[in-house]
Amino acid sequence: MATLRVPPAVPSPQEDCEQLHKAFEGWGTNEKLIISVLAHRNAAQRKAIREAYQATYGKDLLESLLHETHGDFEKIVLLWTLEPSERDALLANEAATKWHPTNRVLIEIACARSSQDLFTVRCAYHKQYKRSLEEDVAAHTKADFRKLLLPLVSAYRYEGEEVNMHLAKSEAKLLHDKISEKAYSDEEVIRVLTTRSKPQLIATFNQYNNEFGNPINKVLKIIYFFFFFLSTHSLILSLALNISSSQDLKSDPKDDYLAALRAVVRLICCPEKYFEKVIRLSLNKLGTDETALTRIVATRAEVDLKLIKEVYQSRNSVPLENAVKHDTHRHYEDMLLALLGSDQN
Amino acid sequence: MATLRVPPAVPSPQEDCEQLHKAFEGWGTNEKLIISVLAHRNAAQRKAIREAYQATYGKDLLESLLHETHGDFEKIVLLWTLEPSERDALLANEAATKWHPTNRVLIEIACARSSQDLFTVRCAYHKQYKRSLEEDVAAHTKADFRKLLLPLVSAYRYEGEEVNMHLAKSEAKLLHDKISEKAYSDEEVIRVLTTRSKPQLIATFNQYNNEFGNPINKVLKIIYFFFFFLSTHSLILSLALNISSSQDLKSDPKDDYLAALRAVVRLICCPEKYFEKVIRLSLNKLGTDETALTRIVATRAEVDLKLIKEVYQSRNSVPLENAVKHDTHRHYEDMLLALLGSDQN
Numbered sequence A, B: 001m002a003t004l005r006v007p008p009a010v011p012s013p014q015e016d017c018e019q020l021h022k023a024f025e026g027w028g029t030n031e032k033l034i035i036s037v038l039a040h041r042n043a044a045q046r047k048a049i050r051e052a053y054q055a056t057y058g059k060d061l062l063e064s065l066l067h068e069t070h071g072d073f074e075k076i077v078l079l080w081t082l083e084p085s086e087r088d089a090l091l092a093n094e095a096a097t098k099w100h101p102t103n104r105v106l107i108e109i110a111c112a113r114s115s116q117d118l119f120t121v122r123c124a125y126h127k128q129y130k131r132s133l134e135e136d137v138a139a140h141t142k143a144d145f146r147k148l149l150l151p152l153v154s155a156y157r158y159e160g161e162e163v164n165m166h167l168a169k170s171e172a173k174l175l176h177d178k179i180s181e182k183a184y185s186d187e188e189v190i191r192v193l194t195t196r197s198k199p200q201l202i203a204t205f206n207q208y209n210n211e212f213g214n215p216i217n218k219v220l221k222i223i224y225f226f227f228f229f230l231s232t233h234s235l236i237l238s239l240a241l242n243i244s245s246s247q248d249l250k251s252d253p254k255d256d257y258l259a260a261l262r263a264v265v266r267l268i269c270c271p272e273k274y275f276e277k278v279i280r281l282s283l284n285k286l287g288t289d290e291t292a293l294t295r296i297v298a299t300r301a302e303v304d305l306k307l308i309k310e311v312y313q314s315r316n317s318v319p320l321e322n323a324v325k326h327d328t329h330r331h332y333e334d335m336l337l338a339l340l341g342s343d344q345n
Helices: A013-024 A031-038 A043-057 A061-068 A071-081 A084-097 A105-111 A115-129 A133-140 A143-154 A165-180 A187-195 A198-212 A216-240 A246-250 A253-269 A271-284 A290-300 A305-316 A320-327 A330-339 B013-024 B031-038 B043-057 B061-068 B071-081 B084-097 B105-111 B115-129 B133-140 B143-154 B165-180 B187-195 B198-212 B216-240 B246-250 B253-269 B271-284 B290-300 B305-316 B320-327 B330-339
Strands: none
Touching (some): A031 A071, A031 A330, A061 A071, A071 A084, A071 A290, A105 A143, A105 A253, A115 A133, A133 B187, A143 B143, A187 A198, A198 A216, B013 B031, B071 B290, B115 B133, B143 B187, B143 B253, B165 B187, B165 B198, B187 B253, B198 B216, B216 B253, B253 B271
16 A cells, blocks of 8 residues: 555666766756656665665765755655665654654554564664664653653564454453553553554454443543643643743643553554544644654655555545645655655656 | 584485484384484584475474483473574473563573574564563563563664773663662663663673672672571571471562572673573582573583583583583483583584
8 A cells, every 4th residue: 555656667776876866967956856766666676776876976875865955855855765674763763862752753663563674673773873772762761651662662573363352351451440540651551552463452452442332542532631621721720820831731741651652552553544643733733744744754655655645535635645735845845746656757 | 612513524404314213213212313313413404304304204303202202301302403593482481471580591591692593582482372472471470570571582682892981880880879779670770781782781790890899790699698698587587486488488589580680690791600500500409400401501502502511610620511420311311411512423
């Protein structure tokens, strides 16, 4: 369900290199040419182009792209050109070392990649940063977030389809008991979410819904609204008392932690819905959130962006491309549309 | 520094299979023939023999070995014949599902294998048990042990030689502060021990020794003796009061946890000393601990058993082979001596 469109007759890596070199030559840069090559090659083909470019011109293609492109276009071209594991390692490093509780990148990488892909990211992390991913995550996070994130990024979940229904029942009850006690960071909750296989967790979540009458995610959401209500209430109170509490409202650790738990559940059950929401929120903002939009398009174009687009259309009654055209401009817009499978190439 | 001796001219896997088949034929089993073949082949050669055996006789060599051998000899032959990752997965599964706080097998596998080898064990675990290693460890362990073991078995430590001396100093101080407070299971202590690279940890432990005048392991040991003193004291007291506390003395969770921490430190700094001690204790017991002896010989013969033998000789003033001859018998003894590199083949 990828949106990436590769032409039926792909030029050789050498020919692609020559085109890219031509795009960089002289005054200005031919961004359209860059897009027509790179946005229509898969990961293996882009890797071959980088190798051929290094062999022919004696430097890394990424260096030339860094020199020849700018702004949001530069960011998406660089991110896209990287191998998926290098790209995830880069995103994970940024998220870990500049850790903020509202950042969901580590959860996306830990939960929306296959077990083998997550391991490949950890290998790439060693190579790029001379440290381990879990080492940086552990060193920069704290308290409940560390308890959740460390096993998430270290996981190598079993990927077979086998489901133990007895276990699903007992762990649905366990989750329900803990959620009822508001013990969201209880080590048993974290154990279940971070170690069980995805099919097993989906069975557990279904069991939760059947047994207790609410999807687990909604339960966490109701609690979220409850907290939101409290926050709003305290805002009115503080406004009345002339106390600014905007900082508290921006990021409530308990609230952020619940949102992180919801992200884990959604990324395991329905990654396309999770990613659609991130894109929707990135476009609905006053001032587009290009960082989020770039990340989701670059990381999902070869995976499930077609599915994400379908969910977007159905949720917003407008094609994602239209929203992108409305909110972005020039080469950045062109690159996004190309990766969304909607350019003329 | 392996003890495994492979002959200069190795027969083909097919020839080895025929020899093994001959060893199984007729009344009784020719154990000497089994030893002369299997105890002198490396992991890749044993794998090729198993494949050839399956192709020729239509069954797994392990099945035939299980049928034809018995007792301790059976256990060591089976364990040795497995691929190293399968063997570790088997040992880890047994240790996790029959978890006991005095069991050190999970720590041995997590700390004395390379990062890649530990990952290969996790892959073999998926294949053999249809679950993940960390899933079973998390489901069967509790409290402090889970906090320590889960990140240990999930680790993919960086393996470069780079050391950050500034970090070594600050984390040596952190460990010292926590140990002074007796906060042995503090999440910062566990974070350092389970995520930092081995060269980084060795630098941290050296720094600890330089700065605070005691090797970290001895400090944990002094505290251990302190607990032991308390236990002895309470034993005398309970004997005086005619209360049996032998069960309590056998396994004190705090004591076991400290011993586990020491095992982590020793396996990172000097695995050969750790393994020598396990072998020494297995032989010094009233009634040899064949389980431990078999495990260490089978898992280290292709790695560092030569080094372990040297440490043993130097620590006990007697060659390990002599102690093994004294404590074991018949085919089990022959197999151990062959793996120790001391048979006639």
